Amino acid sequence: MKPPVLILSLAIASPLALAAPPAVDPAMLELADQSRCLTCHDVDETVRGPAWRDVARRYRGKPEVEEVLVTKVYEGGGGAWGNDYMSANKRAGLDNIRILVRWILSLP
C-alpha cells in the first residue's frame, strides 16, 4: 500500500506548494491578530480592507508614505481603496501600528 499513497500525496501537495505565495513572518501575523487587524485584512486576500500584498505593491518605492499610513491606521480613514472606511485602531497603539505598517510595506 505504501507507494500509491506516497504518489497520491505528492500529486496533491506539489501544485499547492507551487502556487503558495512567499512565506509570512508568523510573529507579525500574531501581532496583527492581537491588534485586531485580521478581522478586516489578510496578507493575500481582499477582505473588508485591501490585501496587504496589494498595499505593498501600490506603495513600493515610496518610503514617505509610511508615516501617513501609520496615522491613517491609528485614526481611521478611507478613500484610497474603495467606498469602505477603516475605523480607528487606537487600542493597537502607535508603536505596534508602526511595526505593522513597516512590515506590510516590505511584503514581497
Ligand code: HEC
Ligand atoms: C474595521 C475593518 C478594519 C480594521 C480592523 C483594520 N482595517 Fe485597515 N483598512 C480597512 C479598509 C476598509 C481599508 C481601505 C481604506 C481606504 O479605502 O482608504 C483599509 C486600509 C488599510 C491600509 C492601506 C491604507 C491606504 O491609505 O492605502 C493599511 C496599511 C491598513 N489598512 C492596515 C491596517 C492595520 C495594520 C490594522 C490593524 C492595526 C488595520 N488595518 C485594521 C479596514 C480595516
